[in-house]
Amino acid sequence: MAEIQLRNVGKRWGSFVGVHNFDLTIADREFLVLLGPSGCGKTTTMRMIAGLEDVTEGEILVDGKVVNDLEPKDRDVAMVFQSYALYPNMNVYENIRFPLKVRGIDPTTHDDKVRSASAMVELDDFLHRKPAELSGGQRQRVALARAIVREPNVFLMDEPLSNLDAKLRVSTRAQIKNLSHELAVTTIYVTHDQIEAMTLADRVVVMKQGVVQQVGSPTEIYDRPANTFVASFIGSPAMNLMDGEVSGGVFRAEHVEISVDAPDGPMTLGFRAEDASLAEGNGQITAPIYTLELLGDATMISVRVGGALVSVKADKAFRAEIGEPVSFSVPKEICHLFEAESGARIGELPH
Template identity: 55%
Template sequence: MAAIELRKLTKSFGSYTALDALDLNIGDGEFLVLLGPSGCGKSTTMRIVAGLEEPSSGEILIGGRRVNDIPARDRDLAMVFQNYALYPHMTVGENIAYPLKIRKVARTEREELVRAAAQRVDMAHLLTRRPAELSGGQRQRVALARAIVRRPQVFLMDEPLSNLDAKLRTVMRGELKNLQRDLGTTTIYVTHDQVEAMTLADRIVILNKAVIQQIGTPAEVYARPANTFVASFIGSPPMNLLSGQLKDGSFVSAGGPFALEGAAGDITLGIRPEHVRIASDGNGHFRGTVFSSELLGDCTILTVKAGDASVAAKLPPEVGLERGTPVSLSFEAGRMHLFDAATGVRRGEA
């Protein structure tokens, strides 16, 4: 196994900067998730670590060894892709064995290693089938078995679950997390799905526009987002962000004023939907009318609008209000997040 260190990693394509002076340390055995929207630099980072792209500048160290000039095949990495990348003319066993075959591992040893890897992903009973005879989840298990069979220093996983349906993704997330824990292999996992990031990661690296926005455990980035981008990207539904002004001990927004201490000026107030309730006395922090009411089974997401501003509240399932109904919402004390209106950077909590 191996720790990974990225030093001032930069990648440019002409005038376009895909990655801007990224510094990152990944611990030995850590499951690290690179999270962000399309074009943020997460896949570029993985491809550079893999040796599939050359950095414009910066250094990559794996297990303390600088690997910038080492070919991809000699970096002792295994990749799992979104599209599985299985050979259709080979059986499951032959697909799993292929990395060992090209390294000229003896046939007897190869068969033992393939059997062990297949058992880890519950595919030992399907070794003679071909990929076309398998479901999407089974094909992904074959791709995982092929990655683990040669026991690499590092796993690189590029959105490996995105082709699966929602129910199977949930199952595979649990299996993948347990597999990585059992193997103890350093893993870099790329995704744009914040649910995958929150459920899988030891730490999350959130990127946007080629720059790291925040690094932390899932609990840390959820509880204390570094800026409004992270606040709006993490959480389902995402954090409410309310533009307003601090003035004379009050926060003033389209939803009305309420008492709030702080330095005067423009700010963005953040509050997660689960920390919003209906103010039964009508004396809440945000007053408006119901825009939508969505029953999700275990809860209702109520969206209330006042002018151009809106606030979503995650409420008990029995709460259902008609569109246009006047509502006052209260925010839980100590759960409000304050961000600088100009930069989006976190100021603190209220």
């Protein structure tokens, strides 16, 4: 089992900072997700843990032992890549078995280990096939089985679902969730997909430009985003954010007047689409409908507020035309307030 500590870890290439002062302890058996847009430093952080990138500053410890100078093969981690990285000339059985051969594991145990790993990812009927004869989802499951068969201390997964179509992504995500529960191995998972982060993680690390923005459970990050970047990155749709001015306990922007507990001055106000509701007439936001989207279980109504699109979920039976005026109820207890300049969260939500 493995607890991983990153102590003020940084990575620089000349003057370019890829990861800045990353400081975190990942608990034994925890499923940690590194989340952020392309270029935010999440894959670089994972590659430093794996030993595929050198650390510029700081230390990486596994179970209290510094591993900065250990070769990747000596770190007891198994990595699952976005690109599957399978051997095209070997069948599925041999692809899964390969790590056992490389590590000199007793050959008499190979068959049991390979079949146990393949059963976990439902590949028993495909062991004789070559990678070229498999679908993308099947290839990704071979890559997972090849990682499982090693019985490592740590799983590292780098965007493993990003090459799959939407339906396969959902089923493979469920499989990874179930596997992590069964195997109970420390897992670090990199993604730019906030739905993967919300559904898989025990804790999420949100990153931007090499800097950690917030660390917390999916619920904490969803309910109390630390700043406007996190608020706009988590949630589907993302949190509505509006720039405006507070005066005399009222936040004002184009088409908007909302009572708030905040000092006077410029501010960004946010709320989730599912927390607001349609109002009969005098709501806190009144504007013409910009677009309507039927989602099946609900109707998403969007209006323009200044330069921002603001969305609210309505009943699936709601019908109206684009351009018709609509009014939303936005009570102050559902509102999040952020500093206009820094984007940092102001205080806590009232209860």
